[in-house]
Amino acid sequence: xxxxxxxxxxxxxxxxxxxxxxxxxxxxxxxxxxxxxxxxxxxxxxxxxxxxxxxxxxxxxxxxxxxxxxxxxxxxxxxxxxxxxxxxxxxxxxxxxxxxxxxxxxxxxxxxxxxxxxxxxxxxxxxxxxxxxxxxxxxxxxxxxxxxxxxxxxxxxxxxxxxxxxxxxxxxxxxxxxxxxxxxxxxxxxxxxxxxxxxxxxxxxxxxxxxxxxxxxxxxxxxxxxxxxxx
Numbered sequence: 001x002x003x004x005x006x007x008x009x010x011x012x013x014x015x016x017x018x019x020x021x022x023x024x025x026x027x028x029x030x031x032x033x034x035x036x037x038x039x040x041x042x043x044x045x046x047x048x049x050x051x052x053x054x055x056x057x058x059x060x061x062x063x064x065x066x067x068x069x070x071x072x073x074x075x076x077x078x079x080x081x082x083x084x085x086x087x088x089x090x091x092x093x094x095x096x097x098x099x100x101x102x103x104x105x106x107x108x109x110x111x112x113x114x115x116x117x118x119x120x121x122x123x124x125x126x127x128x129x130x131x132x133x134x135x136x137x138x139x140x141x142x143x144x145x146x147x148x149x150x151x152x153x154x155x156x157x158x159x160x161x162x163x164x165x166x167x168x169x170x171x172x173x174x175x176x177x178x179x180x181x182x183x184x185x186x187x188x189x190x191x192x193x194x195x196x197x198x199x200x201x202x203x204x205x206x207x208x209x210x211x212x213x214x215x216x217x218x219x220x221x222x223x224x225x226x227x228x229x230x231x
Contacts, residue, residue, distance in 0.1 A: 089131025103149025
């Protein structure tokens with residue numbers, strides 16, 4: 001179980017996160033929703049160790065991660081797919097995947113065949129520069145790179161942003177497969193309501209740095225959507 005408990009975070013004197021609590025169970029996909037600027041990405045950055053909170057706790061299983069750096073959290077099983085993918089454009093696809101291996105606890109140096117089975121494009125374009133790939137191909141590479149670290153928790157920031165519909169569906173199916181086959185906890189920021197309903201299990205809605213609604217994705221109501229998500 002991944003738990004975020006009563007997290008507070010500020011940039012200077014501006015409070016970004018206020019008393020945020022969230023849980024992600026093994027084998028379940030959790031969507032974090034909210035309008036732009038409410039603190040979703042900041043929460044993920046705190047979760048993966050790129051920011052450190054003012055107070056609160058982040059716990060994975062029986063271990064507290066709150067004060068650990070991002071590289072330490074990667075070793076403890078946290079995989080991260082950032083917004084905009086942030087692949088290395090001047091490295092090949094294969095080299096991007098090899099970087100993901102550095103997060104493994106078992107020291108494995110070879111790219112798992114499972115990644116190529118899930119994302120055949122990474123095999124076909126292994127020698128191509130990451131920057132030459134389309135947006136959808138880069139997103140597959142970014143997820144594959146995170147998966148190379150053998151995570152127990154996968155954190156994704158807007159994985160469907162700027163992606164064509166057929167790739168969105170493929171990504172959703174792969175995330176469901178990973179959650180079920182690996183008992184993986186998946187936390188993702190997502191604005192695409194159809195994706196949330198079809199592929200995720202639980203939802204949390206943020207507004208002004210706080211969690212204002214939560215529940216099963218199947219129970220995400222039109223009233224919540226209108227109040228906190230509609231523009």
